[in-house]
């Protein structure tokens with residue numbers, strides 16, 4: 231993942247501003263995709279709602295962030311793959327939406343077979359969402375499970 235956020239903004243002909251850098255930092259540090267309301271909470275007074283909305287929209291257009299619609303229809307934002315460019319996203323990977331913590335993860339490492347669509351159709355966007363329990367929620371559930379084994383086995 232690109233860590234030089236100022237360089238990334240420069241490369242996309244975007245002025246380097248505090249809120250823009252802040253948004254990138256927050257999203258890059260997060261282990262999951264993040265919604266606008268969550269971003270608002272984290273950034274607090276650093277950015278107002280309208281500015282944040284514009285930043286997300288611009289970043290999406292520039293191929294810096296991609297949007298994932300979760301099971302509730304809420305948009306979550308995640309850092310794009312380096313192959314993404316203006317108006318040309320290449321984030322063809324599965325997304326995982328946890329039904330417990332509601333987090334959306336990018337599953338970049340899960341191989342995706344090429345999908346053949348019928349002749350005459352043109353694919354513009356692909357939306358692959360798996361729902362279930364994430365590793366953290368599964369781990370939390372573990373101690374509550376009935377124990378079948380005696381200690382010391």
Ligand SMILES: [Zn+2]
Pocket residue numbers: 293294295296310311314315318319320321
């Ligand atoms: Zn993208």
Ligand SMILES: [Zn+2]
Pocket residue numbers: 328329330331332333363364365366367368
């Ligand atoms: Zn979870």
Ligand SMILES: [Zn+2]
Pocket residue numbers: 296298308321323325335336337
């Ligand atoms: Zn993704």
